[in-house]
Amino acid sequence: MHQPSPRLTVTVGPVAHGGHCVARHEGRVIFVRHALPGETVEIVLTEQGGDAKFWRADVTNVLVASPDRVEHFWPEADALRAGARNVAPVGGAEFGHIARHAQLELKTAVVREQLVRLGGLGDEEVTALFARGVEDVDAHGTPEQRAGLRWRTRVGFAVTSAGRLGMHAHRSNTIVPIKDMPLAVPAINELALWELDFTGIERVEVAAPANGSGVLVLLAPQGQASEKAAGAAIKRVARALAALDTPPSVGRWNPENHAVDVITGRGWVRESTDDHEFRVSGDGFWQIHRNAPKVLTDAALGFLLAGGYVDDGAEVADLYAGAGLFTAALADAVGPDGSVLSVEGSPNASRDARKNLHAASQVTIAQGRVEAVLGVKSHGPRARRSAAAPRPSFDAVVLDPPRAGAGKDVVRAIIAGNPQAVAYVACDPAAFARDVKYFSNAGWHIAGLRGFDLYPHTHHVETVALLVPNGLKG
Template sequence: MGSLVGEEYEVEVGPVAHGGHCIARTESGQVLFVRHALPGERVVARVTEGEEGARYLRADAVEVLSASKDRIEAPCPYAGPGRCGGCDWQHAKPGAQRRLKGEVIAEQLRRLAGLTPEEVGWDGTVMPAEGDKLPAGQVPQWRTRVQYAVDGAGRAGLRRHRSHEVEPIDHCMIAAEGVSELGIEKREWPGMASIEAIAATGSQDRQVILTPRPGERLPIVELDRPVSVMRVGEKDGGVHRVHGRPFVRERADGRTYRVGSGGFWQVHPKAADTLVTAVMQGLLPRKGEMALDLYCGVGLFAGALADRVGEKGAVLGIESGKRAVEDARHNLAEFPRVRIEQGRVETVLPRTGITEVDLIVLDPPRAGAGRETVEHLASLGARRIAYVACDPAALARDLGYFRDGGYRVRMLRAFDLFPMTHHVECVAILEPAAKGV
């Protein structure tokens, strides 16, 4: 079978699909996943991946013959076919981006869980974060953490879509002001493979994490703002301090959280508060309750739960990352009835001997929790469960498992915490199907 890369087809663009592309078909019926297009358009699609006989081909819309009313000129000069892979929807109006994300969520729920939006208590709306509802052509500066790649000439940039090639840039439009102020793109980075720039929203903390190429030494780092510098070790892959604090301080729900270098924190500056609010409104914790915070990271939801269940309540957090566990224990040291355990949820939770809880929060990685973990959680009899998801496909699969375990979705909310990209965050609130609480 021969490669079809470079072949062009004139196609009618169909519905949006999970992953930041739309579906089209060639005259012969072969499926195309087309980026840089919008539903209803007629475009010339150039194949970027695939061969004769493949189930589908990947393609870019390189010419728009009939444009959607939702199309705008991409504000970013680096967006477009073959360019930066960081954004998926620069060519779509902000409202259209949110509508497309809602269509993806609804399609995944129907296809993978057999659920309609009405059955999960969702009106189909994807809500923008506070301050992000801007006119078309204006871009929210929301990325507080940016992973720059470095090309062979030492220039910082972002990777092209599904490629190791680097698109050098002089500015990222969606980077938070605190990241842009560091001036990463202004200087050369000889010997570096990548640079992660972090601008905390809960403090003035700024940090860069440098990953040298094998055998290369660190450069002298001179940036436009004071910054802590870390490096990724060549042998162990760990993050090591060069100078400055080995953490940044973030803030959410009225509490400050220490986040160690390389640790997870929501990228959008409003995300942590948005998600805590949605989870707590859905769970309505009561004094004295027992709660689980699974995949707890540095303790964001565990802290919010501890405040609300009070001194007579208890919270158990489980997290696999050693550094994150250390941070969570530090962040929640004031709560004697909060315990953080290290390990994989599917391993640690059965060892605890817990057979009954009141509340569960789970915020699993992109792959989801999986059938085995969901079945265990459903057996614990929680009156409410909050599932925080960054991938609608994994969410839909796991909601199907919860349904099989006797739970129904009481409410689902969706948030556009990744503007210009196809990513979307959801919070699903579940309760036992046999009773409303």
């Protein structure tokens, strides 16, 4: 529930990274969600404080609307309907009030701004690199898909105190009960999980591969529950799921150590691309948009192949490799005479990669921190090479770090391997821009850049860049 904080009227300024726009009130910066640039809106403060550098707010009423404002497709996530009831909207669809073309324009503006402000690039350079802007990947789907719906193959849910399925409000412990998840692929909604009693369960994770190979439901019992109570809750929900016309696999899940105890079916899902199949365990990482594996592989490998950086016999690396999506494509590209070092920190994901790539003799799977595998012994400004681990060298690298980015140590270690190109796959524009600055300081530049709207109706955006040493055009 919103606290009864003052409702203010503000004129909204430009979009900013993070899913909000910037407004000002009596000199105070306010990050406003569910707004559009140029609008005049009434807002309710969700985070405030006299000594805070900025405040946060949700829109509750629109006085002067942008022509790009549309009716939100999801009532539970609609800030205007939620504000009228003095409740918080569910998170995860903060751009749902914005026309699809305008979402692309705003995301393009955010990527540009981050590259200029944090990456140190000039406006003209960014304009030339990013002329296409953020691209729509759903243009040829079904009508619902073209509208930016039914794309999520993985969804995490919370559970209300009454045992009903829900999702969190933004930056809040408040859980909003839901009766639909319009962004999820049909196989997830067909489970109708909102009709079940999840009393005793704290979190529910659902994975439904786009290839239709079977759904996996992971249940995390409440942490304070006794083993007897937790077991009873798991069994009750598993029985309800087993009664469905197409029952999913069910596992008991420990979010802290990522352990999955199979209750029914199997504790992993089968993902696929045009050329490969992948086992992905439990809560293991896989791109969540149904088109993302192909879109990102085509973009990253496309840059490397077109530039001649990867060919038969090349020595390459896939860093933060997960279950091996890019590793498999690289193995095909370099052939049996080449080599691929596939590095992943998660033990579960690394085991998946070994299973997925066991037949590719040119692939070496290394489980551990990227810094350690590449020969960096310590972290921070004094990072240095480990004498016990000679630093490998590569012709090219695919770099797909987590949301926080690669960081200075990893960038330094990559450059020390003397690659001629890095295909950087980024899910956060700010982290990406900071890493671009690290590469730039070491004498590298962006030679190619694409952006993809793989998270419609949210502020998130995926970018793929080709980075090369200065002197090479890409």
